[in-house]
Amino acid sequence: QVQLVESGGGLVQAGGSLRLSCTASRNIFSILAMGWYRQAPGKQRELVATITSGASTNYVDSVKGRFTISTDNAKNTVTLQMNSLKPEDTAVYYCNAKIWLDATRSRDYWGQGTQVTVSS
Secondary structure, three states: OOOEEEEOOEEEEOOOOEEEEEEEOOOHHHEEEEEEEEEOOOOOOEEEEEEEOOOOEEEOHHHOOOEEEEEEHHHOEEEEEEOOOOHHHOEEEEEEEEEEOOOOOEEEEEOOOEEEEEEO
């Protein structure tokens, strides 16, 4: 079973920065893609950023130019550097990993969520 451990959430002033980290309990080469999703109070979960095993990235428009997703293969870790944070970034952030089970099957795994709160 894959376990995803998240860290780095917290409270920050508008304009500040946070760095989220998510570590998967298996070899990075078994990962098809990893990413971050978020859910604000009263709103639907949305994709924030993803990165594939081929290093292709995707960001929701609202965070482009402010957030950067990256991986550290040696540590089986994906990070999300969040700069110029805005109050509307406040949400619970969830790490996601799509893992190869075999040559033809994959499965999604989720972290427990970490709270990010941005005050004005």
